[in-house]
Amino acid sequence: MSSAMEVVSPTDILSQDSACWRETFTDYYKTNAPTRVSMVNDKMMSKWDGKYEILMANLVKKYGILGSPIEPQPQPKQSIDQPQQSRSVRSTSRKPKTIAELSSKFQSLIAQATPTLGSRQNDINIVESKASNSDNGLETSTFTVCTRVRPLLGHELSAESDAFVAVVPGQRITTKNDSKSHSYTEELLLHAPKISIRGIPKLESTSHLFDYTFGPDSTNQEIYDLACAPLVKRALNGQIGVIFAYGQTGSGKTHTMSGILDILSSSDIFTDSTDNDNDLTFSYIEMLGRNIKDCLPELVEPTTINNADADNDNDNQVKDVQIGEVLNGAVLIRNMSTHTVTDVDQLTSLIKRANSTRATAMTAKNDSSSRSHGIAIFKVKNRKTAVQGTLYVIDLAGSESAKDSKDHVKDRMNETKEINSSLMVLKECIRARTTAATPGNGQIHVPYRRNKLTLLMKDVFDIGCSRLCSTVIIAACSPLASDIDHTSGTVKYAAPLRVALAAGGKSNKQNNQLEVDVNDPALWSSDAIVTWVKSVVVSESIDAKLFVNGLTGVQFCALPENEFYARAQAQLGDDNDKVKEGMMMEIAKSLYLGMWTLIVDAKTRKRRPDGSIITPEQEEEERKQLEISTIEKAKVWLEREKHMRGKA
Secondary structure (H helix, E strand, O other): OOOOOOOOOHHHOOOOOHHHHHHHHHHHHHHHOHHHHHHOOHHHHHHOOOOHHHHHHHHHHHHOOOOOOOOOOOOOOOOOOOOOOOOOOOOOOOOOOOOOOOHHHHHHHHHHHOOOOOOOOOOOOHHHHHHOOOEOEOOOEEEEEEEEEOOOOHHHHOOOOOOOEOEEEEEEEEEEOOOOOEEEEEEEEEEEEEEOOOOOEEEEEEEEEEOEEEOOOOOHHHHHHHHHHHHHHHHHOOOEEEEEEEEEOOOOHHHHHHHHHHHHOOOHHHHHHHHOOEEEEEEEEEEEOOEEEEOOOOOOOOOOHHHOOHHHHHHHOOOOOEEEEOOOOOEEEEOOOOEEEOOHHHHHHHHHHHHHOOOEEOOOOOOOEEOOEEEEEEEEEEOOOOOEEEEEEEEOOOEOOHHHHOOOOHHHHHHHHHHHHHHHHHHHHHHHHHHHOOOOOOOOOOOHHHOHHHHHOHHHHOOOOOOOEEEEEEEEEOOEHHHHHHHHHHHHHHHHHOOOEEOOOOEOOOOOOOOOOOOOHHHOOHHHHHHHHHHHOOOOOOOHHHHHOOOOHHHHHOOOHHHHHHHHHHOOOOOOOHHHHHHHHHHHHHHHHHHHHHHHHHHOOOEOOOOOEOOHHHHHHHHHHHHHHHHHHHHHHHHHHHHHHHHO
């Protein structure tokens, strides 16, 4: 027998059992791969049972034939920190690009998706158009929702990152509703930059509709002319005007509101007030959380300690402003100074002084962020009629997301909570008041008492207010792609507050199935108004037809209170009889209050789901039927209770 080891071929061992294969594998590893002998174990034999010849063929490919070993190629070592890539993904040494690295491509995509805007139509006046709507009687409180995109700041222009413009004005859309009216909206486009899984830049664009959209090139004067000038007219006519800016901190709210205040210094609210029989007063308060402070306190001369008791020092301290309601429902403001304004320089000085005392603090987005709601209050009072109009210019504190406020200290975090809470109450009040203006919803509760800011604006939210109120909301937006998430939150807050009304004075959602309210003065003809005036003024001391002067119902209802007095005064002519003048003023007042009683009744009239009006008689009959039904049910339950007791 030869001592040399024979080579065993797979065909010679097909009939051998597992023990023979195990011995064969052990000999093979000892000869060709001695460091791998431990691989031959029960687990390996069980795994390859019935496939030993395939395993042997694989070993020969890897380590060579028996007696002629092959050195295996060493595998490159992989870093522990580097995850192993899937075989289905092509290996690459290039890292995925970020939005900042692809900013030039994103800017090109945004430029392609941005429309070229033409000039705005000169005959469009959304604020006045909304006030003339008469679908459900006179619109006593209207809301115009605008947005403004600020331009890039100096440090943003030089930044080489995702500081590029992604929020731009869109189309100005005019839609014809019928032969007499058309609706007008302006679009805001949000282009959110995204990178696909293949590394391709793309945009996720969304469109939001507003009454006015002001881009980076818009000026404060343009915003004043379109949005604020009609509110000044409201105040001069003895009515209510409110304009406020809402948005992310650092989005340009204070710049916009400060610019409007500067323009107001030389606007009609000053010149008309001082030239005519009006007195103009100015106040400025700030709401910091639940604390309200007067920004223009009266300057008190210091007193000497020798002439005053120590306890009197507290009397010189500025007290917190208190806002509440009195028994008749009027809003009362205590400890707020009121300054009578007689010239432009005085008003400008007061505005600058008020702005300098507002609370500011450094945040992640703004080095001098306003941490309070700044409220400028202009009051215009007619000396003859004592009718007073009010204009509120409100710079709301900036809203902050969780990302922006994560590094705040405890006090700053509490401020943020108070700010966001008050903004949510404001939104709820606006939406509830807008809903209450639709037919049949006059009984909806508007929660304006939940916050001092909304309580101060009670006339805007109270459906029983006897004056026209116009409110303009400006949603201030950052143009940056890095702020796109917060900007989206801002427009989602503001856009739903908008009720699209036609420029011709009709709602886009007009329900033609509504029963016409014959007792609504806004729907009366001119002759019907004349007949009503005659019924109120029983004497012939006033010419009803001349007093109405051909106005339709909605036009007559929209007249300010001062106009009622002026028309009554005009019928006196040159007669200086004080007794007759007083009588005419009483007639004008009774006509105004009587008209507004009818207007409010029409706004709160109950309707059925099909739009039909529930008359007082029908309401009383339904109440009686409900009472009878309740009594019958009580009797049934009483009989059941007796029956159950009898069984027990």
